[in-house]
Amino acid sequence: MSSKSYFSGVSRRALLSVLAALPALSISARAQTAASGDTLPSWNDGATKQAILNFVAAVTREGSPDFMPPAERIATFDNDGTLWVEHPMYTQPAFVLDRVKEMAPIHPEWTNTQPFKAALEGDMKTLGAAGEHGMAKLVMATHAGITTEEFQKIVIDWFATARHPRFKRPYTELSYQPMIELLAYLRANGFKTFIVSGGGIEFMRPWTERVYGVPPEQVVGSSIKTKFQMRDGRPELFRLPEMNFIDDNVGKPVGINEFIGRRPIAAFGNSDGDLQMLQWTTMSGGVRLGMLVHHTDAEREYAYDRDTSFGRLDKALDAAIVNKWTVIDMKNDWKRVFAFE
Amino acid sequence: MSSKSYFSGVSRRALLSVLAALPALSISARAQTAASGDTLPSWNDGATKQAILNFVAAVTREGSPDFMPPAERIATFDNDGTLWVEHPMYTQPAFVLDRVKEMAPIHPEWTNTQPFKAALEGDMKTLGAAGEHGMAKLVMATHAGITTEEFQKIVIDWFATARHPRFKRPYTELSYQPMIELLAYLRANGFKTFIVSGGGIEFMRPWTERVYGVPPEQVVGSSIKTKFQMRDGRPELFRLPEMNFIDDNVGKPVGINEFIGRRPIAAFGNSDGDLQMLQWTTMSGGVRLGMLVHHTDAEREYAYDRDTSFGRLDKALDAAIVNKWTVIDMKNDWKRVFAFE
Numbered sequence: 001m002s003s004k005s006y007f008s009g010v011s012r013r014a015l016l017s018v019l020a021a022l023p024a025l026s027i028s029a030r031a032q033t034a035a036s037g038d039t040l041p042s043w044n045d046g047a048t049k050q051a052i053l054n055f056v057a058a059v060t061r062e063g064s065p066d067f068m069p070p071a072e073r074i075a076t077f078d079n080d081g082t083l084w085v086e087h088p089m090y091t092q093p094a095f096v097l098d099r100v101k102e103m104a105p106i107h108p109e110w111t112n113t114q115p116f117k118a119a120l121e122g123d124m125k126t127l128g129a130a131g132e133h134g135m136a137k138l139v140m141a142t143h144a145g146i147t148t149e150e151f152q153k154i155v156i157d158w159f160a161t162a163r164h165p166r167f168k169r170p171y172t173e174l175s176y177q178p179m180i181e182l183l184a185y186l187r188a189n190g191f192k193t194f195i196v197s198g199g200g201i202e203f204m205r206p207w208t209e210r211v212y213g214v215p216p217e218q219v220v221g222s223s224i225k226t227k228f229q230m231r232d233g234r235p236e237l238f239r240l241p242e243m244n245f246i247d248d249n250v251g252k253p254v255g256i257n258e259f260i261g262r263r264p265i266a267a268f269g270n271s272d273g274d275l276q277m278l279q280w281t282t283m284s285g286g287v288r289l290g291m292l293v294h295h296t297d298a299e300r301e302y303a304y305d306r307d308t309s310f311g312r313l314d315k316a317l318d319a320a321i322v323n324k325w326t327v328i329d330m331k332n333d334w335k336r337v338f339a340f341e
Numbered sequence: 342m343s344s345k346s347y348f349s350g351v352s353r354r355a356l357l358s359v360l361a362a363l364p365a366l367s368i369s370a371r372a373q374t375a376a377s378g379d380t381l382p383s384w385n386d387g388a389t390k391q392a393i394l395n396f397v398a399a400v401t402r403e404g405s406p407d408f409m410p411p412a413e414r415i416a417t418f419d420n421d422g423t424l425w426v427e428h429p430m431y432t433q434p435a436f437v438l439d440r441v442k443e444m445a446p447i448h449p450e451w452t453n454t455q456p457f458k459a460a461l462e463g464d465m466k467t468l469g470a471a472g473e474h475g476m477a478k479l480v481m482a483t484h485a486g487i488t489t490e491e492f493q494k495i496v497i498d499w500f501a502t503a504r505h506p507r508f509k510r511p512y513t514e515l516s517y518q519p520m521i522e523l524l525a526y527l528r529a530n531g532f533k534t535f536i537v538s539g540g541g542i543e544f545m546r547p548w549t550e551r552v553y554g555v556p557p558e559q560v561v562g563s564s565i566k567t568k569f570q571m572r573d574g575r576p577e578l579f580r581l582p583e584m585n586f587i588d589d590n591v592g593k594p595v596g597i598n599e600f601i602g603r604r605p606i607a608a609f610g611n612s613d614g615d616l617q618m619l620q621w622t623t624m625s626g627g628v629r630l631g632m633l634v635h636h637t638d639a640e641r642e643y644a645y646d647r648d649t650s651f652g653r654l655d656k657a658l659d660a661a662i663v664n665k666w667t668v669i670d671m672k673n674d675w676k677r678v679f680a681f682e
Binding site: 283 | 542
């Protein structure tokens with residue numbers, strides 16, 4: 001992503017919401033649709049849906065030359081732009097900007113220090129000019145210096161009240177209904193589904209099970225270092241202001257190998273950040289499924305590919321033709337995009 | 342571990358074995374014992390066995406004040422000395438020494454270069470003097486510079502023929518039958534079982550599912566860095582001679598948090614390297630199970646604790662009293678140690 005992208009918009013925090021249970025529909029309710037009657041009901045019939053059905057049939061039918069035992073049915077999903085909305089800005093930078101405002105009273109020096117000053121004033125031009133280095137400062141100031149338990153509570157509280165600037169809904173409701181059905185359909189066919197995201201691993205884990213049916217131990221993501229220590233006789237993990245792992249681009253196959261230890265047989269992405277994950281998954285012999293979500297629906301969601309400042313789909317779109325990956329045309333392949341439609 | 346420990350003995354490779362399927366008993370055969378009739382049949386009745394049964398009853402009985410939903414039933418197991426034999430030397434250094442000999446023909450310079458010369462000559466005194474730094478050189482020379490697929494094949498081939506110096510059996514047969522029953526018993530009660538070991542993650546993953554019923558994605562361990570690259574149009578992960586993560590001592594809670602993302606409710610170890618894992622698991626409120634395998638059986642296995650040069654159980658043994666962890670007395674609590682007895 002380009003640094004500019006982080007600041008192309010700021011989510012606003014609903015002031016009056018209570019810190020209640022997170023408001024997204026639960027996976028159990030949403031997955032039921034997929035289990036009863038029509039398979040993948042939010043997908044239009046056509047070549048894309050058929051590619052999924054054909055692949056699953058090939059690898060699950062006993063006696064098929066392409067049969068894979070359940071243990072090898074590993075499927076990996078990117079998150080931003082693949083499972084939920086990533087425009088007009090990624091969710092995590094929206095969280096960062098809200099956190100800077102929240103923390104400002106105990107950091108009076110921020111009113112005179114960049115990039116904090118710009119973040120507090122919503123000065124997107126200055127923030128953009130501060131680039132990745134500026135963003136890293138904001139991330140470390142808001143993500144480190146506390147324990148893992150404290151951070152988890154902050155994330156849960158934020159998701160309970162934050163709203164997407166266009167859809168005015170909790171971010172967790174902006175997951176794609178067809179992809180949630182696909183996750184459930186794969187699991188019903190013996191697959192183990194993993195998230196492999198450039199996003200922060202501890203920013204996702206508190207809600208992925210409820211929203212996607214993917215438990216924390218099946219989430220791979222970027223992370224900062226933590227340090228074990230005893231404090232007042234209690235063990236804790238303290239979050240350090242130092243990058244540990246960046247799970248994007250060439251990092252995705254590395255993360256898959258380190259966390260999962262098996263090569264997936266199906267992988268789903270939407271941008272050039274997913275190119276290497278799809279290469280690693282599909283270019284190893286055997287029947288494999290590589291899919292890219294192509295954002296073609298400005299009306300129901302967004303339309304962007306080669307020319308966007310982030311979530312760019314360019315090299316991977318070319319590679320899809322060469323490697324016979326299936327490109328999901330959001331506008332034509334999805335009957336509905338969100339559960340709330 | 343002290344560096345001396347790595348070289349206190351060298352496993353010999355059986356020359357005539359074929360590179361066939363690995364010879365250990367399969368988990369399916371071994372777990373059957375646990376499923377039928379007596380629970381944990383290789384455990385003698387007594388306080389230790391009862392501690393396990395009481396804990397599982399408390400956290401699985403609906404309506405119990407200590408009930409934990411299946412998703413939270415995470416159990417973590419150390420490997421060396423907890424699930425299989427670690428004396429007279431860890432298995433992985435035995436692998437390293439065998440690999441050095443295997444690779445020597447393409448490294449003629451090793452006959453004049455330490456610590457390789459000492460490794461080739463079985464000169465344990467010089468190897469011991471070379472310390473951790475010397476061991477790191479041998480590890481990188483034998484574990485890096487190849488792809489993950491190549492390394493996996495080397496590991497599988499080695500286990501097919503290597504034999505333990507005392508028991509003259511494949512290392513994978515030297516897993517403890519009571520612990521294999523315990524793993525199966527916990528899984529039968531809705532637990533997800535993980536290995537959290539100081540050993541190399543890619544040294545364990547090829548066989549943990551078959552031997553312990555623990556799939557690769559539930560193995561946490563130490564690792565070196567890998568690099569994604571395309572070579573001749575094929576994606577590969579190349580193993581670099583650089584440490585990535587050391588999953589021991591304070592590293593164990595860090596690894597648990599990074600790979601699993603939930604705090605275990607039961608943890609099993611045997612040495613001071615497991616101290617922090619047991620602290621992290623048990624000192625968080627609620628009914629928790631912390632257990633230490635105490636090697637008290639020189640006849641059937643080995644006897645060591647505070648005075649051994651490696652696998653030392655000292656601080657953790659003191660902590661067990663304070664924290665009410667259960668200490669497994671191998672000699673008295675285990676009816677049999679190995680499946681082949």
